[in-house]
Amino acid sequence: AQRVTQPEKLLSVFKGAPVELKCNYSYSGSPELFWYVQYSRQRLQLLLRHISRESIKGFTADLNKGETSFHLKKPFAQEEDSAMYYCALSGHGRGSTLGRLYFGRGTQLTVWP
Amino acid sequence: ETGVTQSPTHLIKTRGQQVTLRCSSQSGHNTVSWYQQALGQGPQFIFQYYREEENGRGNFPPRFSGLQFPNYSSELNVNALELDDSALYLCASSSLAGGPYEQYFGPGTRLTVT
Numbered sequence: 001a002q003r004v005t006q007p008e009k010l011l012s013v014f015k016g017a018p019v020e021l022k023c024n025y026s027y028s029g030s031p032e033l034f035w036y037v038q039y040s041r042q043r044l045q046l047l048l049r050h051i052s053r054e055s056i057k058g059f060t061a062d063l064n065k066g067e068t069s070f071h072l073k074k075p076f077a078q079e080e081d082s083a084m085y086y087c088a089l090s091g092h093g094r095g096s097t098l099g100r101l102y103f104g105r106g107t108q109l110t111v112w113p
Numbered sequence: 114e115t116g117v118t119q120s121p122t123h124l125i126k127t128r129g130q131q132v133t134l135r136c137s138s139q140s141g142h143n144t145v146s147w148y149q150q151a152l153g154q155g156p157q158f159i160f161q162y163y164r165e166e167e168n169g170r171g172n173f174p175p176r177f178s179g180l181q182f183p184n185y186s187s188e189l190n191v192n193a194l195e196l197d198d199s200a201l202y203l204c205a206s207s208s209l210a211g212g213p214y215e216q217y218f219g220p221g222t223r224l225t226v227t
Binding site: 004006009043044045046049086088098099100101102103104105106 | 117144146148153154155156157158161168169171203205207215216217218219220221
């Protein structure tokens with residue numbers, strides 16, 4: 001069964017400190033992994049996806065198939081990074097609904113000045 | 114480019130009643146997915162509509178139903194409301210041809226069942 005686990009509900013760091021938001025997944029096929037972000041009073045939006053292998057707002061995420069992880073990292077956190085972050089998975093397998101997302105419960109990141 | 118819109122913003126209903134939520138997809142998108150987000154949880158997939166047909170369904174009972182219209186807007190209907198249906202309902206649009214994995218979310222409708 002598909003499952004996305006974000007072990008930390010809350011994460012606090014000081015400005016300039018490194019931050020890592022953890023995400024582990026289980027999926028029997030070949031998944032697409034994403035990070036979505038929701039800033040205060042804004043809608044859920046895509047932050048990055050693993051196949052694009054790009055850095056967005058200084059964030060990167062590497063898919064580790066051996067550890068089934070897709071942790072989100074930023075070397076120097078900024079106050080404007082404070083938001084709710086959701087890890088999500090979408091599948092390719094037979095019977096999958098193209099574009100259907102399985103979300104983790106989210107991690108609320110707070111960056112203190 | 115017009116983003117995804119949802120109406121109403123908030124809604125209060127009584128147990129046993131029926132509710133209809135509406136979603137207008139982003140311009141150029143032909144696919145709409147609906148998600149339920151309970152407090153403290155991530156969004157859960159309800160179903161997806163593509164070209165006016167249901168194109169996949171999550172683990173929700175039949176009293177959750179939907180429609181998609183020729184202009185790709187969509188409705189989510191919930192019959193016989195239960196207290197556990199209280200949640201934020203999100204609509205997301207995408208283009209299966211252009212890139213199904215980038216879902217554009219609406220602001221959500223907050224449903225409270227009393």
